[in-house]
Amino acid sequence: KQEVTQIPAALSVPEGENLVLNCSFTDSAIYNLQWFRQDPGKGLTSLLLIQSSQREQTSGRLNASLDKSSGRSTLYIAASQPGDSATYLCAVSSGNTPLVFGKGTRLSVIA
Amino acid sequence: NAGVMQNPRHLVRRRGQEARLRCSPMKGHSHVYWYRQLPEEGLKFMVYLQKENIIDESGMPKERFSAEFPKEGPSILRIQQVVRGDSAAYFCASSPLSGGARRGTDTQYFGPGTRLTVL
Numbered sequence: 001k002q003e004v005t006q007i008p009a010a011l012s013v014p015e016g017e018n019l020v021l022n023c024s025f026t027d028s029a030i031y032n033l034q035w036f037r038q039d040p041g042k043g044l045t046s047l048l049l050i051q052s053s054q055r056e057q058t059s060g061r062l063n064a065s066l067d068k069s070s071g072r073s074t075l076y077i078a079a080s081q082p083g084d085s086a087t088y089l090c091a092v093s094s095g096n097t098p099l100v101f102g103k104g105t106r107l108s109v110i111a
Numbered sequence: 112n113a114g115v116m117q118n119p120r121h122l123v124r125r126r127g128q129e130a131r132l133r134c135s136p137m138k139g140h141s142h143v144y145w146y147r148q149l150p151e152e153g154l155k156f157m158v159y160l161q162k163e164n165i166i167d168e169s170g171m172p173k174e175r176f177s178a179e180f181p182k183e184g185p186s187i188l189r190i191q192q193v194v195r196g197d198s199a200a201y202f203c204a205s206s207p208l209s210g211g212a213r214r215g216t217d218t219q220y221f222g223p224g225t226r227l228t229v230l
Contacts, residue, residue, distance in 0.1 A: 004153075034218070043202060043223035044154075089153070098144055098156040098167065099204075099219060 002027045006090055006102035013080055014110050021075040021105045023090030028071050035064050035075050036089040038104070044089065048075070080109045113138065115205050115222035116185075123228045130190040130197070132225045136205030143186040144219060145171075145178060148200040160186060193229045200224045 003026045013019050023033070032051050036044040048057045048064040050073070056065040063076040077084060087106045091099040116135040124130050136143050141162050146154040156170040160180035171178065175193075180186040190197055204219035 036221075041226070044221040046218060046220070049218055091154075098159055098170070099146075099154075100156070101146075101153040103151075103153040 002030075002092060002094060002100045004090055004092055004100050004102035006088075006105050008105060009103065010106040010108075012108040012110060015080060015082060017080050017109075018076070018078050019080055019107070021077070021088050021090075021107070023073040023075070023102055025071045025073075025092050025100075027094065028068050030068065030092045030094050032093050033064075033066055033073050034091045034093070034099070035062075035073075036091065038087045038089055040086075047088075077107075080107075082109045082111045085109050115203055115220050117201075117203050117222035117225050119225060120223060121226050121228070123230065124193050125230050126194055127192050130193050130227055130229075132188040132190075132201050132203075132227070133185040134188070134203030134205075134222060135185040136203075137220055140205035140207050140220070142166075142206045143180050144204045144206075145186075145188050146202045146204065148202060148224075150199070154202060157188070190227075193227075195229045198227055198229045200226050 005024045007022045030052055034049045035047045037047055038044050050057045050066040061078040066073045085108050087104040089101055089104045091101045093099055115137055118133050143160045145157040147157055148154045158171045158178045159167040163182050175191045177189045202224045203222045206219045
């Protein structure tokens with residue numbers, strides 16, 4: 001059974017810092033991995049999707065990497081801003097199975 | 112292209128009442144997923160449906176919960192005789208494809224969720 005773990009559970013950083021969020025999964029037989037952002041009381045916004053054949057994806061200040069063999073992914077946020085404050089969720093797909101989510105990392109960027 | 116729509120956004124029910132949550136997928140999407148997010152927990156899969164078919168309901172409680180996705184109209188998640196433990200955010204996602212030839216390439220697009228409170 002696939003399990004997804006995100007570390008740390010919460011993170012507080014001053015504005016401008018670069019930061020890394022971690023995601024690990026127990027079954028490396030995945031098809032893709034997604035990072036989502038969730039604002040309080042809101043839905044999920046997909047940030048980056050990495051196919052199993054890819055090693056990283058970039059969008060603006062965000063960079064996500066995937067090491068399938070070790071069951072790990074990182075989300076790198078450059079030059080953090082207060083508007084980046086949210087909960088970041090990692091989810092993996094194993095094809096026909098639905099997404100399996102981690103519990104998220106709650107990020108606070110202090111101005 | 113409108114995104115995934117869910118209504119109501121907030122729903123309050125008393126114990127024993129029924130809750131009906133609706134989800135309209137993105138245009139052109141024929142696959143719908145329901146997830147539940149309990150307080151301080153991650154999202155957990157409940158059920159996966161195509162039009163008029165339940166594909167996978169392994170995450171849905173056996174009793175009181177049911178889901179449908181009719182040929183016409185939105186997908187409905189129904190919770191009968193609600194209890195306080197059903198209080199959660201319920202999210203719907205849609206995708207254009209399931210597995211098969213393009214397995215692994217279909218992104219799920221999420222709706223804003225319905226927040227159910229059971230008094």
